[in-house]
Amino acid sequence: MTRDEAFFQFLLRMGDNTLILGHRVSEWCGHAPVLEEDIALANTALDLIGQTQMWLGLAGEVQGEGKSADDLAFLRDAWDFRNVLLVEMPNGDFGRTLMRQFLFDAWHSIMLTRLRDSKDARVAAIAEKAGKEVTYHLERSGDTVIGLGDGTDESHARMQEALDYLWPYVGEMFEGDAVDAEMAEAGIAPDPSGLRADYDALVGRVLAKATLTIPDSRFAHKGGRNGRMHTEHLGHLLTQMQWLQRAYPGATW
Template sequence: MAETDAFMQFLLRMGDNTLILGHRVSEWCGHAPVLEEDIALANTALDLIGQTQMWLGLAAEVQGEGRTADDLAFRRDVWDFRNVLLVEMPNGDFGQTLMRQFLFDAWHSILLNRLQSSTDTRVAAIAEKALKEVTYHLERSGDTVIGLGDGTEESHQRMQAALDYLWPYVGEMFASDAVDVAMVDTGIAPDPASLHSAYDQLTGRILSEATLTVPDTSFAHKGGRDGRMHTEHLGHLLTQMQWLPRAYPDAVW
């Protein structure tokens, strides 16, 4: 795989993860259980969309075809997206949303910390800025998982159900392919598999404090990172997210 093509795929993976999760979280705006959570979730979504602009903006620059971050966000079809399946999972209840956020935040924070040492200064700069936001995201989602997991009988059951449902989507974040090999060879990004140990330690500590049991399975749904397979949920999400710029493609703000 050509280095430029691999770099483009890496940037799309980073940007698509934050774009799709940002949109998912934004669906809570006006619907969260209390006003404070409504504001917090909206701010998290804005952070993720801001990170998307940086990742997809760089992807468009690397591609060199005159496209913009908006073009990559709104004018690609579902099979062109490179996000992990975890972030396209439905919100479910509030507990499932925060469990999904925590499982992603833990991985995201570890990866961004490593990307600060990237040989590509643009990637390192984005990682440094994004990590400041993601550190807060992780603190908040982790505290919420603990509070609900070690809360009432009902909240504990809901959080355990959320963990059981989402855990099979975690393994994809540590899968490696030719894109990852190229990124490791150039020093742009680490091998995803090398993040697994730190992730297990971090999530294990939080989930233990939350009195939750990690499912005893190594099975992992895959296919999102290379576009081979997305769930039906992503198609429905893109229909909602992309309809305005596709309906009025020449509109400017």
């Protein structure tokens, strides 16, 4: 694998994470429990889609085949996506959605902080811009997890159930491979395994305040980052997300 090939795969991973999670969060538009949450979730989705535009736009540039961010978002099949499995998990109830958001935001904030020091100026610039948005995402999702976890008996039970369900998908974010090794050697991105200690500390503080118990297991579902094994949920999501472009190829309005 050449460095440009590895760089392309890394950019797909970053962009696909935000694209798929952005679409998932957007599914709440008009359905959130209160108006304030409806607006907040819609804004989070818009932030993530905006970050996708930057990551996939750069991916198309690095690939050198004349593909735009839209091409990469709407004209790839499920096995070509490189997002972690966590972000393709269905929304479930409001508690599960916010727990998924928090678990991803914690990783995302740490990764973007490291990427600000990337030797590739384009990556550093994207991380700088995205990091400001993700700081807010993390503050909001963390506060909501605390409020619900340390709330009523029902809200606490739902948040613990959400954590138990989603925790096995956390470990994949820290799995390294040849792409990560190449990016670390080039000084473009950190080795993901090196983020775990900071992640555990951050997540542990928040979940302790939420009176939630972290499952005692490091088992990790994986396969999304290299496209070997996505869940069935991704295919259903792409059917909704891509159908217009597939039905009317190249249409503009």
